[in-house]
Amino acid sequence: MSAEPSSVPTTSSPAAPRYGVWLVGARGSVATTAVAGCAAVAAGLHPPTGMVTETPDFAASGLPPLASLVFGGHDTVDCPLPKRAEHLAEGGVLPHGLPAAVHAELLAADREIRPGGPTLRDSDTGPTLRDSDTGPARTDDDWIDVFAADIRDFTDRHHLAGTVVVNVASTEPAPAAGALPPSSLYAAAALRAGCGYVNFTPSTGLHHPALAQLAAEAGVPYAGRDGKTGQTLLRSVLGPMFQQRALAVRAWSGTNLLGGGDGAALADPAAAAAKNAGKERVLADTLGAAPEGEVHIDDVPALGDWKTAWDHIAFDGFLGSRMILQTIWQGCDSALAAPLVLDLARLLLRAGQQGITGPLGELGFYFKDPVGDGPASLGEQYTELKRFAARLSDTARPTDEAGDSGAHR
Amino acid sequence: MSAEPSSVPTTSSPAAPRYGVWLVGARGSVATTAVAGCAAVAAGLHPPTGMVTETPDFAASGLPPLASLVFGGHDTVDCPLPKRAEHLAEGGVLPHGLPAAVHAELLAADREIRPGGPTLRDSDTGPTLRDSDTGPARTDDDWIDVFAADIRDFTDRHHLAGTVVVNVASTEPAPAAGALPPSSLYAAAALRAGCGYVNFTPSTGLHHPALAQLAAEAGVPYAGRDGKTGQTLLRSVLGPMFQQRALAVRAWSGTNLLGGGDGAALADPAAAAAKNAGKERVLADTLGAAPEGEVHIDDVPALGDWKTAWDHIAFDGFLGSRMILQTIWQGCDSALAAPLVLDLARLLLRAGQQGITGPLGELGFYFKDPVGDGPASLGEQYTELKRFAARLSDTARPTDEAGDSGAHR
Amino acid sequence: MSAEPSSVPTTSSPAAPRYGVWLVGARGSVATTAVAGCAAVAAGLHPPTGMVTETPDFAASGLPPLASLVFGGHDTVDCPLPKRAEHLAEGGVLPHGLPAAVHAELLAADREIRPGGPTLRDSDTGPTLRDSDTGPARTDDDWIDVFAADIRDFTDRHHLAGTVVVNVASTEPAPAAGALPPSSLYAAAALRAGCGYVNFTPSTGLHHPALAQLAAEAGVPYAGRDGKTGQTLLRSVLGPMFQQRALAVRAWSGTNLLGGGDGAALADPAAAAAKNAGKERVLADTLGAAPEGEVHIDDVPALGDWKTAWDHIAFDGFLGSRMILQTIWQGCDSALAAPLVLDLARLLLRAGQQGITGPLGELGFYFKDPVGDGPASLGEQYTELKRFAARLSDTARPTDEAGDSGAHR
């Protein structure tokens, strides 16, 4: 993060290139944690725990430094980032003192947040007006134009060498047939603005038939969807274990308790259905077939941003002996998601710079429901990720960094 | 398993070759389950759940069929295998009805069990007499000779195409300096008899300086030690998960509750120390450094052959957020170990047949403390195992099967 | 249990009185376990683990001996009790060998099972015909008459000194307005036959407005409803603990995994709703107010008759510190319920004999949703139960046992 990250440079392009991270849902817990954490790690206040791209295997990949990232985004709520960060500190998600320490960076990012459009709550009746316009209602295409213009403006004003759009908004319900859900409008806007796109949520995003052609022709890298942060992360290592040991999983049941906005959003059965589909896909892919068992997602406001996931796995051993594995995962979703969001932003920015476009199947490590046909086991996904890291380095594929200024042109 | 597996053939060698599995601790739970289970699966009474060598990746490896295995072994206790199997069925380890269904095979194996020598209890004062001999006490070398003769006699009488020795006896305390512990006497006997050797326990076995030269020159394959069946199996997939996600494990604590003979043996602090060393090694290898935390092994006779392992992992996420994963594994150790013992016996028999000798580092998948320098993560170990499976096939390295009858010549 | 429990005595009344236990759902897991277990304990094959009425506090209560109980009942399924018992033994619910050991008693009880009437599945459309009658459909009153006649016939043929009716059938969905659900027809039949009545399930039974007057005038003891066997048993001791320590429970969440018929029945949301109401009542009563949190009941056929219940309790301590208690209960519902069914049968038979009638609030110890206004904490309920035990003794209230032969006259 540069010394004055929020000031719009008045002179020509600075010596060191800077990069944009445009967050859809920019005032949510994950976005706030990502912005605050990026600043804190860049300043040396905290080690980069949880950031895979800061491990030695990525040192030669030419990733944008954390200090070079500039944040902006869309959101439909008003609470300023510094205030949101204070709330998170009170809930134990951010360390006490951190919001004050990175106040400037939070404020800078907050100034770059533009109002989002059709709200999630309205999505079932199709997009609605952003303001109390008295003119005719905007069409999907109108919205995409507005959003793309916001992104382009951000990129231009900051002379960014590239911008990536990352969806970290609350999960939206499965869309009605026909209308594009909000997440897809933002995804289309990313393409229209020539930016790479990451869908960290189970929402539709680019996974919409109406956007298939667009995505294929956009010439930008994209990845998703649904970040693998807790229960599914575990499942992606435990499923392979059972399969490799030829143990027969008979039933895999799970319950998630979570408060915060995510708990409330997922208490909506339609939203939960989208999320659970991803969880079950991991099991079916690693075990060969989906076992018995359900997954519950409960909204428990008392837990705040903390999440507890209990899994109960009934499996058969030799001669039909009945055995059981149970796991209890207690974590903070924002703290699990934010470093991965930073990882993905850097990887896509660099991919765009290196001319790598289209669906990035090599990033299956990060997702419940990855694009492409990669392996489902975390270990194999990690191997693919490291291979991708090597592919990003200049040695792997020399490019003219100055002449190819990245994703948004 | 042939129709009369235990009868000494009176005619010349049969058409299909048969192979010997010589179990040290042949009347224990693991051995009994392996013998009964091999017969049950060979007869189609149960699917081969838990046997990795019965999965498609091993179909072309030329492994000895289950029906071709002939069992014998050493033990210091007298309880006949059919009776032991009945006990295990009462405790829910074997399915009811199974001991009766495979009575002939249990009886056949029981007839091939020879009295073991120096008992575990006496080991701290050095080997003692097998019988109440009035003659001079036997030396280590005498014991090795006696055991090797037992193994050779078994192999010859059954016209076996090869024999592998597998240690599945109760864990012995860490040996006093000087004297060879019993497990090492059996291991040396395996070498002397020209047989492959597997140490499925944390006992010393071939890991003794006095045996190093012998092992190097024996021209047989060997593997070990300490089968990875429960808590450590989990650790070998969870450790890499934390490392790959750059999460900082701060403390990893565990408690094992188990009854049966194993519980009592491991209640001995010296035996537990041997076992725990293996568990901690897996963590140190996968995490980069050993975290805080202890491992307890409690003898709880009420649990019989069932084992419960609780693990509590405190780890840090982004910005130092404190998170916790807990796992509870409830399994039957014999049912977890027996199919792996069959796997290992088949793999070593085949390796011997193919002229593969020395330490088999590629079998790290099975062990807490593998020989050689292989990876510590289960996923990578599985990849190595599959590579080994391919290497065993005739296509990989054609041999004259008839002329090279394997490990014991 | 007498030597020939099922033979209809041809001579006059035997020296020792015998008592009837009429089970609604007589071929279910709970009923089968109760019948087999009563015989096994009476014969000294097993200690009376789980039977509170066999503890010293009940020794002077004059309860009918286990050997004096004669079983019969209604059911809509055909599987004979001995065969059902074999199934339970295969699933590990009954000890192997027990079905054979008590075969005579199972057969005797099976001969006394009469076809039930309107099946649970049909209940939403109101009662249907028992057989493919071509005559006019039976009214509720017709059904009650038929059932009551079955009970009276059983009581008379066996010269029983009293009979109690216990509902252990699968949970039925919440009834539609108007029609009496099947459980209420059986309950009404118990009253009409002059028998005590216990509702061990969450079904309606006597809790129906149409039966209130009848119950008040019947002059028989009754108790219920919904046996407290696992998760709710725990809640009834943990809830008071939090309340007594002035700790603030913020959220109490739970998931139940169970197979068997119960799992399938409770997968029906309507049936689950009935059950969950009872669980939540216990919390609200012991904590003062119902905390946040949901309860899930999942049908997991792989678990058979075994049940796992996970509870997660988030509570606040001093100065708002956040703490968590989790419990995992792994039990066999039939084995938990059956001894309580025997307890209740004996207590109600004795109560009837002593002239104690109406709702037995003192039996709240056994139920999630007890009749009357007793305490909700298990400890206080136990104190009440012991007081009731004292009240049942002849010393407490002398009666002419010969002249007052109990509930059914």
Place this chain on the structure above:
Amino acid sequence: MSAEPSSVPTTSSPAAPRYGVWLVGARGSVATTAVAGCAAVAAGLHPPTGMVTETPDFAASGLPPLASLVFGGHDTVDCPLPKRAEHLAEGGVLPHGLPAAVHAELLAADREIRPGGPTLRDSDTGPTLRDSDTGPARTDDDWIDVFAADIRDFTDRHHLAGTVVVNVASTEPAPAAGALPPSSLYAAAALRAGCGYVNFTPSTGLHHPALAQLAAEAGVPYAGRDGKTGQTLLRSVLGPMFQQRALAVRAWSGTNLLGGGDGAALADPAAAAAKNAGKERVLADTLGAAPEGEVHIDDVPALGDWKTAWDHIAFDGFLGSRMILQTIWQGCDSALAAPLVLDLARLLLRAGQQGITGPLGELGFYFKDPVGDGPASLGEQYTELKRFAARLSDTARPTDEAGDSGAHR
């Protein structure tokens, strides 16, 4: 807490009486939390969660108001209370902002802390000098005199209507025969100063033969020992549940993970032994006999002041069916202990005022190893506690409050 709780009044006795709480281990986590929490609750900053004496049943008991309590104590460490409180807030034990809000009260208490004497580490070689005196070593009696003088001085300077001494120091190892351990020196000093005494730890305190006579004649109330705050609290409600339901507990195993000073102190096997004895006593008392199973206490510094206790209970149900209950308790020991310390201080101060002396068996609710012969089940202990609360009221036993100013005269 009065406006200026620490200033020594220069005028005559104030209108409202004030009371002293003298904490042995006054700079530890529990003491700091008690002092800070008392101030916070008295000021209305937090509700009195966890304080039983603030529930309605105690409203008429005449307990000293929280605002009337004045704190002082002994400790061998130097870290000032305000700084200690900051550490606790960083570790999440105290709410952020609280140390600042109650800084005056923390400072006031800190000024009343006198140096403790023989440190725990030296206890095995008998008491040592407090300072580097060049004179002769102090005898036990010298130490008791010094400590008693400290307490009397505190009481007199503040014109307190009574003072109670509460031991909340780290657990000391089981004492060597002969020498009085430090905890007993402080206990004796309490008696010599005419103060009530509470031992909230498993240390010896008044449980020493050499103090029996003294305790009997001191004419002060005393209670202990070993506060029941987590695992044992649970055991005191679960044990009775199993017993009341006639379920046969076969094995009860437990592991405690805790950091902080307590973890380190209890990693000492001798200290752990003292603590475990209390835990096992609760089981033996509630179950009738001690079941199989061990209890481990692990020092896990990464957990700080937070504690995790896992319990695994194997029990038999009807017909020998095997069932398991597991509990996981995650709490903050200081936050659990501190409100109970305040409860006990108030109860003993009031008892002394009402002339109630000797061992207070009615306070078994609070302890693992209570004085006297009370019940072991928490429910019954709670009933006794409420009875004691009633006994404390003036109606129960009118006294001349002005004339009988309590424990220390």
